[in-house]
Amino acid sequence: xxxxxxxxxxxxxxxxxxxxxxxxxxxxxxxxxxxxxxxxxxxxxxxxxxxxxxxxxxxxxxxxxxxxxxxxxxxxxxxxxxxxxxxxxxxxxxxxxxxxxxxxxxxxxxxxxxxxxxxxxxxxxxxxxxxxxxxxxxxxxxxxxxxxxxxxxxxxxxxxxxxxxxxxxxxxxxxxxxxxxxxxxxxxxxxxxxxxxxxxxxxxxxxxxxxxxxxxxxxxxxxxxxxxxxxxxxxxxx
Numbered sequence: 001x002x003x004x005x006x007x008x009x010x011x012x013x014x015x016x017x018x019x020x021x022x023x024x025x026x027x028x029x030x031x032x033x034x035x036x037x038x039x040x041x042x043x044x045x046x047x048x049x050x051x052x053x054x055x056x057x058x059x060x061x062x063x064x065x066x067x068x069x070x071x072x073x074x075x076x077x078x079x080x081x082x083x084x085x086x087x088x089x090x091x092x093x094x095x096x097x098x099x100x101x102x103x104x105x106x107x108x109x110x111x112x113x114x115x116x117x118x119x120x121x122x123x124x125x126x127x128x129x130x131x132x133x134x135x136x137x138x139x140x141x142x143x144x145x146x147x148x149x150x151x152x153x154x155x156x157x158x159x160x161x162x163x164x165x166x167x168x169x170x171x172x173x174x175x176x177x178x179x180x181x182x183x184x185x186x187x188x189x190x191x192x193x194x195x196x197x198x199x200x201x202x203x204x205x206x207x208x209x210x211x212x213x214x215x216x217x218x219x220x221x222x223x224x225x226x227x228x229x230x231x232x233x234x235x236x237x238x
Contacts, residue, residue, distance in 0.1 A: 036105050042090060043102065050111035053165065057173060061165040063109040066221045068158040070103035071096075072186065072235050081184045110219055113165040117211035125201075129209025132202060133163075136230075142197050143230035145206065148190075153213065155221035159235040162221060163210050171207035179203075186234030193231060 037044075043062075048054060051063035062070060076082040078091040078099070091099070131137075133153070136144035146153060148160055155162035163171070177183035178195035185191060198206075228238060 036101070040102065040105060043106075046086075048111070050109045051106045052111040053114070055114070055167075057167055057170045060167075060170050061113075062106050063111050064154075064219055064221070065107060065161045066155055066157050066159055067100070067103040067107035069155070069161045069235065070106055071100055072159060074099040074102060076183075076185070083182065113215035113219065116214055117168055117208075121208045121212075125205050126209050126212070128201070129205035129207070132206050133209060140197050142194060142202075145210075147230050148233070148236070150222040152216045152218065152222065153210070154216055154219055156236070157221050157224045160221070160233075162219070164213055164216065164219075166211065168207040168211035171210055172203050175203045175207065188232045188234050190229070190231050190233035190235075 044051065046054070046059045047062050048059070051061065053059055053061035053063075073082065074091055074094075075096070077084060077087040078094065080088075094102075132142065133145040136142045136147070145163065148156065149163050150156045150160070153163045174183065175195050175198065178191045179198065181192060183191075226238075229236060
């Protein structure tokens, strides 16, 4: 059977598993959207109707991120660079062409951002996070987050994601997987090189500060730039 045919079947099964219980509990008629939105039901049933994310640590915002970044994450889940069994099962038989269609679909969406986190955090922790995000730590050769992710922290085309609209615990968890090497990217894996220099306090500070930032006036990723990154990064070749 052709990979796309198998993949479409997997998408349908995943959607049925994720949404069947909710549909069964409702007597109201259900109107299914057509085209790409319908095919994305397996994705949006977890990540939100417009990819805006859920109020938990497992289904982050994917809307509006650069298409190349999203494609890299989908292939990583499919090929083992990232490990999360439901995603691996969903993507196992999908070809690159279809993954690029999925990536572009969500890259084109810009739903509202969630309200910033307001849980109490010590001002000293937030100040340390702001310092690392905006200025880095030259003494430890840690570049500022904005040097790659953009001054507005909305990402940079074609392959660097935005950092806003995510829960602090999700950001911290991903930084931990980068540091441990259980999340990998295209070589050279610049995020692993940075994460291994961060201690737990750094990760808490950065994730807490980022989660408190308001929606930017322009949420789109910054255009690709000819300016060199602080270190070589396989997902953003220059």
